[in-house]
Amino acid sequence: MQPFKTLTSLAAPLDRTNVDTDQIIPKQFLKRIERTGYGDFLFFDWRQTPDGKPVADFVLNDPRYAGAHILIAGKNFGCGSSREHAAWALSDFGFRCVIAPTFADIFFSNAGKNGILLVKLGEEEVGILLSNAQTIPGYKLTVSLEDQTLTDGQGFSAKFEVDPFRKFCLLEGLDDIGLTLRHATELDTYEAQHDEAVWLKAK
Known part of the structure; x- marks a missing residue:
């Protein structure tokens, strides 16, 4: 997993509330x-019409936001089913940060x-960011x-809270597998001792 320390990027405004995971990555x-390739289907039903034509006024089809790694959205982002594919789709598309209330x-x-x-800010602050990104x-x-x-470069500044453990993992680029592999030596030692104990018991 790529470490996250400091990111400067274009910000894309998705001015919608209650964006659910079935819209982020539809069930089909x-x-x-x-775990890769989902970016092509991010917000699939919003990005195109039923006959496959791009929706011109949808933010991700707007060339002004091409290459944005930051997404600004309304409250209750990511609601709905628990599918991890939603995070995979956002990441595969290139988003590294989502800001919402x-x-x-x-x-x-x-x-x-x-x-x-994921950065939580007050609704008023998010409203300012949405307006700035749109105008x-x-x-x-x-x-x-x-x-x-x-x-930003317009005088906006805000602090946000983050769980210390999640902050550590993001800074170090550690997912669940990476966290486990930090203890690879101890795990190998345990397995070797366990195997030896089983062998001795079987003698």
Whole structure:
């Protein structure tokens, strides 16, 4: 998992509340066995019409936001089913940070385990960021996980809270497997001792 320390990027405004995981990655794409390739289907039903034509006014189809790694959204982002594919789709598309007033609990956990920093700010602050991203060409934000700050070049500045354990994992680039492998030596020693004990008992 790629470490997250400081990110400066274009910010894409998704001015919608209650964005659920079935909109983030629709159910018909959950049959894939890989963890990659989901970015092509992110917000699939919002990005195109039923006959496959791009929806011109959807934010991710707007060339002004091409290459954005920060997504700004309304409250209760990631609600609905607990599919981890939602985090995979956002990450595969290129988003490393999502800013919103509130997030669904399971999505919050899944996102952190997949290297996505979720920043909770007040609704008024998020409203300012949404407005700025919609009206200021090339609007960028800088997110510092180490300092737990969010700033722009227009005078906006905010502090955000983050769980210390999740902060450590993101800074170090550690997912669940990475956390386990930090103890690889101890695990190998235990396995060797266990195997020897089983062999001696069988003699």
